[in-house]
Amino acid sequence: MNWIEVGRLDDIPRLGSRVIATELGDIAVFRNAADEVFALRDRCPHRGGPLSQGIVHGRRVTCPLHNWVIELADGEAVAPDVGCAGTFEIREEAGLLYLALPAVSAPALPAAMED
Numbered sequence: 001m002n003w004i005e006v007g008r009l010d011d012i013p014r015l016g017s018r019v020i021a022t023e024l025g026d027i028a029v030f031r032n033a034a035d036e037v038f039a040l041r042d043r044c045p046h047r048g049g050p051l052s053q054g055i056v057h058g059r060r061v062t063c064p065l066h067n068w069v070i071e072l073a074d075g076e077a078v079a080p081d082v083g084c085a086g087t088f089e090i091r092e093e094a095g096l097l098y099l100a101l102p103a104v105s106a107p108a109l110p111a112a113m114e115d
């Protein structure tokens with residue numbers, strides 16, 4: 001697993017997100033009202049809507065296209081909907097955010113940090 005620095009916590013507004021472009025596709029990094037951060041693939045499991053443009057509430061995000069609700073912690077759609085966006089590990093250290101990506105994509109990523 002490779003940890004890459006993806007910016008500062010304060011770069012993301014509360015209840016907002018930013019998108020990190022990676023070889024694996026766009027990853028949406030969310031910050032909720034409690035300053036928790038989550039990283040999900042920026043594709044809704046319904047029809048691929050941009051979750052990064054959704055509404056964050058609690059530990060969930062509502063997709064902007066058809067209002068599916070997705071759990072930020074595990075990427076799973078809230079019942080009765082079924083599907084998973086996929087998540088990535090993310091951690092905050094001294095105000096900086098580090099995203100974990102599978103090692104296979106490391107060579108093309110900037111500022112890679114070996115774990």
Ligand code: FES
Nearest residue numbers: 044047049063066
């Ligand atoms: S694409 Fe997200 S709810 Fe339909």
